[in-house]
Every structure is written in C-alpha cells, then in structure tokens.
Amino acid sequence: MFKLFDMLKGLGEQLHLKPQHSFTGGVHPQEMKKTAGLPSMTCPLPKQIILPMKQHIGDACEPMVKVGDYVLRGQQIAKSQGYLSVPVHASTSGTVTKIEDHVIAHPSGLGLPCIFIEPDGKDEADESLYPLPNYRSIDPVELRERVRSAGLAGLGGAAFPTFIKLVLDQQYKIETVVLNGIECEPWLTNDHQLMLEKAHEIVTGMDILMHMVDSNQGIIAIEDNKMDTVDVMQRTLVDMGLDASIRIEVLPTKYPQGGEKQLIQVLTGKEVPAGRLPIHIGILSQNVGTTKAIYDAVCLGEALTERMITVSGDALPQPTNMRVRLGTPVAWLLEQCGLSDADGIKVLHGGPMMGDILTDMRIPVVKASNGILAMRVVTLMLAHHQEDPCIRCGDCGDVCPAGLMPNLLAMHCKEEQFEKAEDYNLFDCIECGACSYVCPSHIPLVHYFRFGKGQVAQIRREKSFAEESRQRSEIRDARIAQELA
Amino acid sequence: MIFLSSPHQHSGNSIQLTMFSVIIALIPAAMVSVYLYGWLAVFLLTTCIGMSLLTEYVVLRMMKRDTARLWDGSAALTGLFLALVLPAAVPWWIAVFAAVFAILLGKQLYGGLGYNLFNPALAARVVLLISFPLYMTSWLIPMHMGAMLDMYDFSSSLSFFFLGPDAVKQTWDAITMATPLGYVKTELTQGVTVGEALANYQYSTLNAFIGREAGSLGEGSALALLMGGIWLMARHTISWHIPVSYLLTVAVFAGIFNLINPDVYAPPLFHLLAGGLILCAFFMATDPVSSPSSGIGKIVFGVGCGVLTWVIRTYGNYPEGAMFAVILMNCITPLIDYYIRPRVYGYKRGKQA
Numbered sequence: 001m002f003k004l005f006d007m008l009k010g011l012g013e014q015l016h017l018k019p020q021h022s023f024t025g026g027v028h029p030q031e032m033k034k035t036a037g038l039p040s041m042t043c044p045l046p047k048q049i050i051l052p053m054k055q056h057i058g059d060a061c062e063p064m065v066k067v068g069d070y071v072l073r074g075q076q077i078a079k080s081q082g083y084l085s086v087p088v089h090a091s092t093s094g095t096v097t098k099i100e101d102h103v104i105a106h107p108s109g110l111g112l113p114c115i116f117i118e119p120d121g122k123d124e125a126d127e128s129l130y131p132l133p134n135y136r137s138i139d140p141v142e143l144r145e146r147v148r149s150a151g152l153a154g155l156g157g158a159a160f161p162t163f164i165k166l167v168l169d170q171q172y173k174i175e176t177v178v179l180n181g182i183e184c185e186p187w188l189t190n191d192h193q194l195m196l197e198k199a200h201e202i203v204t205g206m207d208i209l210m211h212m213v214d215s216n217q218g219i220i221a222i223e224d225n226k227m228d229t230v231d232v233m234q235r236t237l238v239d240m241g242l243d244a245s246i247r248i249e250v251l252p253t254k255y256p257q258g259g260e261k262q263l264i265q266v267l268t269g270k271e272v273p274a275g276r277l278p279i280h281i282g283i284l285s286q287n288v289g290t291t292k293a294i295y296d297a298v299c300l301g302e303a304l305t306e307r308m309i310t311v312s313g314d315a316l317p318q319p320t321n322m323r324v325r326l327g328t329p330v331a332w333l334l335e336q337c338g339l340s341d342a343d344g345i346k347v348l349h350g351g352p353m354m355g356d357i358l359t360d361m362r363i364p365v366v367k368a369s370n371g372i373l374a375m376r377v378v379t380l381m382l383a384h385h386q387e388d389p390c391i392r393c394g395d396c397g398d399v400c401p402a403g404l405m406p407n408l409l410a411m412h413c414k415e416e417q418f419e420k421a422e423d424y425n426l427f428d429c430i431e432c433g434a435c436s437y438v439c440p441s442h443i444p445l446v447h448y449f450r451f452g453k454g455q456v457a458q459i460r461r462e463k464s465f466a467e468e469s470r471q472r473s474e475i476r477d478a479r480i481a482q483e484l485a
Numbered sequence: 486m487i488f489l490s491s492p493h494q495h496s497g498n499s500i501q502l503t504m505f506s507v508i509i510a511l512i513p514a515a516m517v518s519v520y521l522y523g524w525l526a527v528f529l530l531t532t533c534i535g536m537s538l539l540t541e542y543v544v545l546r547m548m549k550r551d552t553a554r555l556w557d558g559s560a561a562l563t564g565l566f567l568a569l570v571l572p573a574a575v576p577w578w579i580a581v582f583a584a585v586f587a588i589l590l591g592k593q594l595y596g597g598l599g600y601n602l603f604n605p606a607l608a609a610r611v612v613l614l615i616s617f618p619l620y621m622t623s624w625l626i627p628m629h630m631g632a633m634l635d636m637y638d639f640s641s642s643l644s645f646f647f648l649g650p651d652a653v654k655q656t657w658d659a660i661t662m663a664t665p666l667g668y669v670k671t672e673l674t675q676g677v678t679v680g681e682a683l684a685n686y687q688y689s690t691l692n693a694f695i696g697r698e699a700g701s702l703g704e705g706s707a708l709a710l711l712m713g714g715i716w717l718m719a720r721h722t723i724s725w726h727i728p729v730s731y732l733l734t735v736a737v738f739a740g741i742f743n744l745i746n747p748d749v750y751a752p753p754l755f756h757l758l759a760g761g762l763i764l765c766a767f768f769m770a771t772d773p774v775s776s777p778s779s780g781i782g783k784i785v786f787g788v789g790c791g792v793l794t795w796v797i798r799t800y801g802n803y804p805e806g807a808m809f810a811v812i813l814m815n816c817i818t819p820l821i822d823y824y825i826r827p828r829v830y831g832y833k834r835g836k837q838a
Contacts, residue, residue, distance in 0.1 A: 029494050107490055186494060261830060274831035352494040375493070383495040388557070389599035391500060394778035398724065402830040407778055408822060425829045433492030440498040447490045
C-alpha cells in the first residue's frame with residue numbers, strides 16, 4: 001500500500017505535477033511578458049554615460065578619476081568605501097567630463113555623486129583583469145577577490161554585493177547552490193532571454209560558484225511559464241557533463257517565488273530563520289544574470305559594465321530585451337524602442353510589483369535595473385485607485401508570503417503606533433506587494449510599511465544619538481568632579 | 486495624480502465587487518423566500534433594502550461624507566441580510582426600525598464601513614428579538630393561502646403587512662406554526678423524546694434541506710444557501726475556514742451528545758439544517774469586518790460560533806442560538822486577532838527566531 005503511494009508520488013514528481021514544497025500565500029498577477037523569446041539587441045552607446053557612485057546595497061564609492069581623464073571600458077573609476085561595497089567601472093572608453101550630483105533611480109528622487117563620461121566611440125577595453133579560464137585550479141579566495149573587484153552586485157534587482165554571499169568560512173558549509181531563474185515579476189523577461197542566449201556562460205558561472213564554496217549540489221529553479229529555457233539549460237548541462245551534480249527544478253508559476261527566502265522554502269522546505277541569511281542553512285542563491293557576470297569576470301576577465309534589461313510597457317511601441325551599458329540614461333533607452341513623446345506616460349524602474357516610478361528620464365540604468373517599463377498613466381491609475389476603508393477581509397494575510405497580518409500592520413503604521421507595528425513583525429515584510437495587489441479597498445499597504453520602517457529607523461537613530469550624548473555628558477561631569485576633587 | 490510606491494499592478498478586486506458577489510450569492514435564498522411567503526417576502530425585502538439605503542444616504546450626508554459610498558453595496562447587502570433573518574410575519578414598522586437600527590447604530594455610529602464591531606443585520610435582529618418577542622417568534626405557515634390571508638395575493642398581503650393579523654381577521658394561532666427547533670425544545674420540556682417530537686412535527690430531512698419548514702425568510706432552504714455559499718467560496722470571496730469549522734463543530738457536538746442520549750439531544754443533521762445555522766455559517770459569520778483576519782483566527786472563530794450555537798440551542802432559553810453565537814463571537818474578534826496570529830516566516834511558533 002505504502003509502496004504504491006510512494007510510486008504515485010514519484011510519478012507525480014517526475015511529471016512535475018506537484019512540487020514537494022510551496023511557500024505560503026502568493027498571487028498570480030497577469031504575466032504581460034510581451035518580450036518573452038524576443039532575441040536581445042545591443043543598445044547603441046549613448047552620448048553621455050552617467051555612473052552613480054552607489055549602485056548596490058551598502059556604502060557609496062569614492063571617485064578615483066579627475067575631470068578630463070581618459071578612461072577605458074572596464075577600468076575601475078571608483079573605489080569601495082567600507083566592507084559592504086563594490087567598485088564602479090567605466091562602461092565604455094571616453095573622457096570624464098564632470099563629477100557631480102545627479103538624480104538616480106531611488107523613490108526619494110534625490111541625487112547622488114555620479115561620474116559623467118563622454119564616450120569616444122572606440123569602446124577600448126582595459127585589460128588589467130586577466131582571464132582565469134582554469135578556474136577549477138584557482139584558490140577560491142582569489143576568485144572571490146575577482147568577483148569583488150569586478151564590481152559584481154546581485155543583478156536580480158536587490159543589488160546586494162555578490163562577494164559577501166560567497167562565504168568561504170568553514171563555519172558555514174554551503175551544501176546547495178541555487179540558481180534563481182524564476183523571474184516572477186510581470187513584464188520582465190531579461191533573465192528568461194539570458195538563459196536562452198547564454199546558457200553555457202550561466203552554467204559555467206554556476207560551476208565556478210560550486211567550486212568556490214566546495215559544493216557538489218546545484219539546483220536551477222525555473223518557473224513553468226519558461227519551459228523553452230528548461231530544454232536549453234538541460235541540454236547545456238548534458239553537453240558540459242554537469243547533469244549529475246546540477247539538476248533543474250520546474251516550479252508552478254506564482255509570485256513572489258523569485259524572492260530568495262520563498263525560493264529556498266519551495267526548493268528545500270526549509271525557512272531562513274529570522275534575522276539570519278541563507279548561508280546559515282547551507283544555501284547560496286544567485287540570480288542567473290549575476291551568475292553570467294561571474295563567468296565574465298572570471299573566465300573573460302571583464303568587469304561588470306553591461307547587463308540585460310527588459311524594455312517594455314504598454315506605452316512602448318517596440319518592446320525588447322536589450323544589452324545595455326551601465327550608466328545609459330533611460331531616455332536614450334526608450335528612444336531606441338521608438339518612444340519619442342513621453343506625455344501621459346510614467347516610467348517604471350524594475351517590475352510593476354516592486355519597481356519604482358522614475359522621477360526623471362535622465363536617470364541612468366544601474367546594476368539593479370532589470371526592467372524599464374513605459375506605462376500609460378491611465379493603466380497605473382487603475383492600480384492606484386483612491387483608498388477605501390479596510391473591510392478586514394484578510395485577503396492580504398492570505399497572500400502574504402511572510403505570514404504577516406498586513407491589514408493590522410498597516411493600521412498601526414498609519415496611526416504611528418510603531419511599537420505595535422514592530423510587534424506585528426514590521427521588519428519581516430519583504431515588500432513584495434502581494435497584499436496591496438489583492439486589497440479590495442486599494443489600500444497602499446506596502447507604502448505604509450515603508451513609511452513605518454523609515455520612521456522606526458529614524459527613531460532608533462535619534463535614540464542612539466541621545467544615548468551617546470548622555471554618556472558624553474556623564475563622562476564630562478565625572479571628569480569635572482574629579483578635577484574639582 | 487500622485488503615485489505612491491509599488492506595486493503598480495492590481496488584481497481588480499474592489500469592495501463593490503465583493504459586496505455584489507455576496508448579494509448575487511443570496512439571490513437563490515431570496516427567491517426561495519418569495520416562493521414560500523409570496524408578496525410578504527417581496528414587501529420585506531424591498532422595505533429593508535430601501536430603508537437601509539435611505540438611512541445610509543442620510544447619515545453620509547449628515548457626516549459630510551462622499552455619498553458615492555452608497556453604491557459600494559454594503560448598505561444594500563445589510564438590508565438584504567436583515568430581510569432574510571426576519572420572520573415573514575413582521576409588520577412594516579418593525580422592518581423600518583430594524584433597517585434604521587442596523588445602519589445607524591449597527592454600522593455608522595461605529596465609524597461606518599469597516600469599523601463596526603457586530604454584523605449590523607444580526608445586531609438589529611437580536612435587538613428586535615428582545616424588544617418585540619411576539620412578532621419575532623411568530624412563524625407564518627409557509628405557502629399559506631387561507632381565505633383571509635393569501636400570501637400570493639397582493640392586496641391581502643399588503644393589508645397584513647401594514648395592519649397586522651386583525652386586518653385580515655385572523656388570530657395569530659390560525660396562521661402561524663412552530664419551527665422545528667422551537668417545537669422540539671417545547672416538547673422536550675414536556676418529557677417527550679426528540680424522536681417522538683420530530684415524528685409529531687412530521688419533520689422530514691428532505692423538506693428541511695429543500696426548504697419548506699417554518700422560519701425566517703431566508704433560512705428556509707439549506708439548498709439555496711449552500712448554492713450561494715459554495716459559489717462564494719469557489720470564487721474566494723469568502724474563505725472556507727469559518728463555514729467549515731462552524732458547521733463541523735456543531736455536527737461534532739451534536740453527534741457526540743446524540744450518541745450519549747438520543748432522547749434528549751437532537752441528531753447532528755437536524756441541527757445542521759435547522760434554523761439559521763447555514764445562513765449564519767456562510768453569510769453572517771463570514772462578514773469580513775466583524776470576523777478575524779487570519780485563517781487560523783477564523784477557524785477559532787468558527788469553532789467558537791459552533792460551540793455557542795449548540796450550547797444555546799440545547800441549554801438556552803431561546804430555541805435558536807446561531808445569531809447569538811455569531812454576535813458573541815464578534816465581541817472577541819479583536820482579541821482573536823491580537824492573540825492568534827499566523828506563524829511568521831522564519832520564526833517557530835511562539836515567536837522565537
């Protein structure tokens with residue numbers, strides 16, 4: 001009897017009928033992947049390249065070049081300040097014209113120091129990074145330094161410095177390397193296309209990762225709306241003789257499956273404990289774009305100067321997937337896709353579920369830019385309907401992948417009861433937007449959570465400042481008392 | 486137009502859509518009520534819905550709120566709910582009083598949609614039951630077509646609705662009967678067993694399921710209510726948690742006690758089909774505003790409703806306990822939401838990382 005049950009279960013798994021695990025909640029937004037399967041094109045060099053000094057989560061870089069300097073493609077032009085940081089490289093050859101503040105893709109619309117380069121059109125490459133094609137015989141420590149010095153940050157959208165995830169410490173043994181090819185955001189197809197076009201590079205990148213962390217188990221996770229990539233990846237694995245150590249998992253499409261924590265839960269059934277990282281449960285996960293960039297950095301000796309971007313949206317005449325140099329202004333990108341008139345149009349940076357609305361078309365694309373979507377204002381107005389009162393239906397909680405109670409959480413944030421909000425696990429929210437997506441009252445829940453998180457951070461800063469002042473004052477009083485005595 | 490932060494895509498769900506789905510789901514039950522009580526049902530339905538909308542409009546005007554909110558469907562739904570939980574015998578002024586009470590005191594005084602502690606229709610129903618016990622416990626014989634009161638005759642029904650039984654020269658006794666729950670309860674006090682009482686009543690499970698037993702307007706047909714309720718579950722307007730846990734709890738309690746002593750405790754199927762249980766389980770207890778938000782909270786809520794329903798029916802003064810149970814559980818909804826939360830990702834139960 002049990003044998004029969006096991007057999008049926010095995011059959012189901014083979015046919016990918018039912019995954020072993022799932023994550024709680026989730027939604028199925030309209031996919032809108034218009035650019036799926038469109039061959040990528042190369043975006044022509046723009047007239048000006050604008051490279052922000054901070055394109056990753058962490059500390060900003062400091063410029064190493066002066067106005068008037070001639071720089072080469074791949075030449076490092078800014079160095080890291082602090083540990084959580086990666087350097088910035090020139091994305092083409094040309095002259096540095098100015099170094100000043102410029103708007104960047106950030107919801108605040110504030111500026112940040114940027115290096116402006118006027119391309120000379122020759123696109124000459126810097127060759128200070130030499131290729132390391134025999135990576136299997138190279139010390140992981142050296143490879144890790146290469147990943148850092150090539151400026152790699154997560155290309156899935158969060159832009160977390162890649163080298164930090166590559167823990168070589170024996171304390172945490174990484175057993176499984178996960179390649180995240182989920183791409184659950186609607187509209188976006190850049191990872192999809194990259195897997196179709198650069199399967200060999202991606203698999204090699206994965207092999208580099210597995211060598212670095214000394215793991216012999218790899219999983220490539222792909223959603224079932226991209227079956228064509230499954231074939232391509234499987235063939236590549238077989239061709240490269242890696243099909244024994246790396247396997248492909250096809251998962252039923254659901255948003256936000258591409259979230260690192262959710263993907264790990266789906267693949268392993270394990271949860272990343274609160275306040276910890278995937279390495280603590282022996283998992284390293286990387287996005288396919290990042291993995292391809294690791295290949296470029298190691299095997300070709302190329303710094304991160306280019307990435308795949310989906311340029312799409314319902315207002316764009318010719319949507320496409322593009323290989324774009326970092327620092328290319330968004331306006332230039334949209335012009336290449338036939339958009340000349342920006343009236344009644346708003347541009348999204350990233351996907352519609354987690355992306356930001358750009359305040360300025362001169363904003364350059366950065367390492368985190370996975371999509372640029374030109375949307376009609378009327379389309380966006382449907383999503384940003386006027387807020388009605390909460391009817392406590394609980395749909396938000398049903399779809400929350402973190403298991404929160406978004407309605408109560410938002411109420412506490414709105415009423416500025418931040419202690420209560422923290423008690424309701426405000427900081428465990430991953431801002432995936434599933435709650436706002438389903439809310440019948442159109443309450444911008446995620447907006448309230450961001451507001452709450454910002455306010456709590458502010459309160460904490462003020463508290464620690466007050467505490468420092470108090471300590472200083474006490475020390476001073478003690479000193480004066482001592483001097484008087 | 487200011488665009489706040491992400492997401493920039495929406496499922497298209499709205500309060501209006503939710504409310505009108507529930508209204509559509511209640512159409513079969515409303516149609517059965519018209520079949521059973523003729524014009525009287527039509528009068529009650531129109532009075533309750535009309536007065537609910539009117540009260541809502543007046544209050545919105547008085548509070549200087551957007552009167553477009555009238556069309557979100559919530560007031561119309563409250564009116565519909567109210568009509569379905571009233572006995573067909575109530576005169577016009579009770580229906581008007583109930584609708585005004587439900588909207589004004591049951592909903593708007595708390596702050597309007599989303600802030601009410603109780604299900605407004607049930608709150609009004611409970612107030613009526615305590616204030617006007619004669620009207621609220623007189624159950625017209627379904628499909629009554631007597632010489633003086635013909636429920637399928639417009640003018641006869643109209644004079645009954647406005648002037649009461651005197652107008653049609655009837656005594657209450659001639660046109661009313663007991664509900665199965667009420668009958669069994671009275672008989673039990675006389676020392677008759679449940680089985681004998683049901684036999685005397687000529688109770689048939691099939692009748693109770695299809696809906697020819699005396700009761701409130703919308704309670705009649707379990708079949709019609711189940712159709713609507715299951716449709717709502719299928720399109721995720723309501724979740725399965727409350728109806729399933731509620732009905733299961735009643736069935737389990739009734740079943741256990743029926744096994745212990747079938748002469749005193751009615752069988753589970755009788756309990757499930759009797760009175761307002763199905764209406765309450767699928768439509769009243771699932772009112773989003775006054776029930777818990779999380780799935781696990783909803784299960785606790787449903788179990789609580791089930792226990793209270795059975796306890797009130799079996800040991801209480803009133804034969805029917807479903808709406809008291811829901812109202813009582815409404816009171817502790819905030820507590821359930823505070824103490825019973827879903828497990829957060831990355832935490833063990835009880836909140837340690």
